[in-house]
Amino acid sequence: MKVRFLGTNGWYDTQTGNTICVLIEAGDLSIVLDAGNGIHKLDRYVKEKPAYLFLSHFHMDHIEGMHTMVKMRLESLSIFGMDGTERILNDILRRPYTVPLAEYPYPVTVGELPRDMKKVPFVENVLPLVHASPCIGYRFRLEGKTVAYCTDTGVCDNLVTLAKDADLLITECSELSGRHSDGWPHLNPEDAVAVAQKAGAKRVALVHFNAHLYKTLESREKIQEHLSFKGLTVAFDDSEIEL
Ligand SMILES: [Zn+2]
Ligand SMILES: [Zn+2]
Numbered sequence: 001m002k003v004r005f006l007g008t009n010g011w012y013d014t015q016t017g018n019t020i021c022v023l024i025e026a027g028d029l030s031i032v033l034d035a036g037n038g039i040h041k042l043d044r045y046v047k048e049k050p051a052y053l054f055l056s057h058f059h060m061d062h063i064e065g066m067h068t069m070v071k072m073r074l075e076s077l078s079i080f081g082m083d084g085t086e087r088i089l090n091d092i093l094r095r096p097y098t099v100p101l102a103e104y105p106y107p108v109t110v111g112e113l114p115r116d117m118k119k120v121p122f123v124e125n126v127l128p129l130v131h132a133s134p135c136i137g138y139r140f141r142l143e144g145k146t147v148a149y150c151t152d153t154g155v156c157d158n159l160v161t162l163a164k165d166a167d168l169l170i171t172e173c174s175e176l177s178g179r180h181s182d183g184w185p186h187l188n189p190e191d192a193v194a195v196a197q198k199a200g201a202k203r204v205a206l207v208h209f210n211a212h213l214y215k216t217l218e219s220r221e222k223i224q225e226h227l228s229f230k231g232l233t234v235a236f237d238d239s240e241i242e243l
Contacts, residue, residue, distance in 0.1 A: 001026040001143050003168065003205070003241040004045060007038015010152070010174045010186075010208035011061050016217055017237035019061040020151065020208050022170060026142035029122065033138075033149045033170070038237060039065035043072050050074065052120065055081035056151055057135035058088055067098040070105070077108045080120060082128075082136045086110040127162055129153035132184040137162045145243055148201070151208045154185025155195060163199035168243055171195065172208035173234075177226065179213075186210070189223045193232060203231035205241060 002025045007018035019036030023045060030051040032042060042051070051074050056062055058081075066089075069077065079089065079101075089110060094100045101108040111119055113126045113136070124146070125139040130153055137150035139162045148163040151172035163169040174186035187195070189206065196204035206223065214220055220234050233241060 001145060001243040003147070003170070003243060005038075005205075005207060005235040005237060005239050006041045007036045007065070008207045008209060008235045008237050008239075009036070009061070010172065010210045012211045013037050014211045014215070016209065016211065016214065016220070019064060021065060022149070022207065024140070024142065024147065026122075029142065031122075031140065031142075034062045034151070035065045035069070036061050036063075037065045037068075040068040040071075041238075042069075047073055048075055050076045050078070053077060053079045054123075054138055054149070055079065055085065056129075056137070056149070057082070057131065057133055059133060059152065062152075063089075063092065066093060070099045070103075072106070074106045076106055077104070078111060078119070079108065080111045080113055080116065080123075082126075082134060083112050083115065085112050125162060127158040129158060130156040130185045139163075139166070147243070152186055154180075154182075155187065155191050159195050160199045163195060163201045166199065166201040167203065168241065169196050169199065169201040169204045170207060170235075171204060173206040173220075173223065174208055174210040174213070176213050177223070189227055193227050193229045196229065196231070201231070203233065203241075203243075204229065205233040205235050207235045 018038035021038030
């Protein structure tokens with residue numbers, strides 16, 4: 001299984017990368033996590049195959065890349081998100097802003113979780129996270145391995161539940177070391193590693209670096225100097241993990 005980080009910024013694009021999007025290639029499954037601007041790279045890897053897109057929430061940095069999806073040549077696209085996803089997407093993905101989903105050159109369906117869990121048997125669990133807007137985290141079971149995807153969030157019990165004994169936790173690192181913002185909850189590097197350790201996750205990959213705070217790639221690399229967790233990966237755009 002390959003995990004490709006197509007976009008690793010939070011909030012906006014800078015020279016450090018695009019906003020958040022992660023591709024997991026597991027057998028025949030192409031699983032896309034969030035639709036930040038990094039999603040424009042998807043057709044480098046996925047062509048004429050079905051793809052599944054899972055949305056954490058509707059802050060712009062997680063959906064702003066959607067308007068590039070019309071250029072893809074997928075066999076089909078199945079989009080999943082929290083309750084209300086279909087209405088919210090149809091509100092945004094329409095004229096004059098962009099091409100509506102119904103006019104894409106491939107079939108697109110929208111499902112809502114947990115109601116439609118049966119359609120995606122490789123999704124083991126979805127739970128709400130703690131953020132400034134409703135947001136959900138995911139736990140996938142793929143090729144005998146568990147991968148959790150949890151952004152954007154503050155520290156909460158559901159984050160630990162989703163990451164329990166995971167082979168890989170992909171989570172966020174919006175805040176700088178030692179910083180918190182209670183009004184708009186996010187994780188700092190110590191929080192992310194503490195959650196991974198509490199959950200017993202084997203590996204943790206940090207993504208969604210707030211572009212306003214992590215202005216250079218060096219500022220991300222420094223995280224690894226201060227934290228001793230063997231399974232820690234600081235993700236960059238176009239980096240990948242073999243699982
Ligand atoms: Zn975000
Ligand atoms: Zn957010």
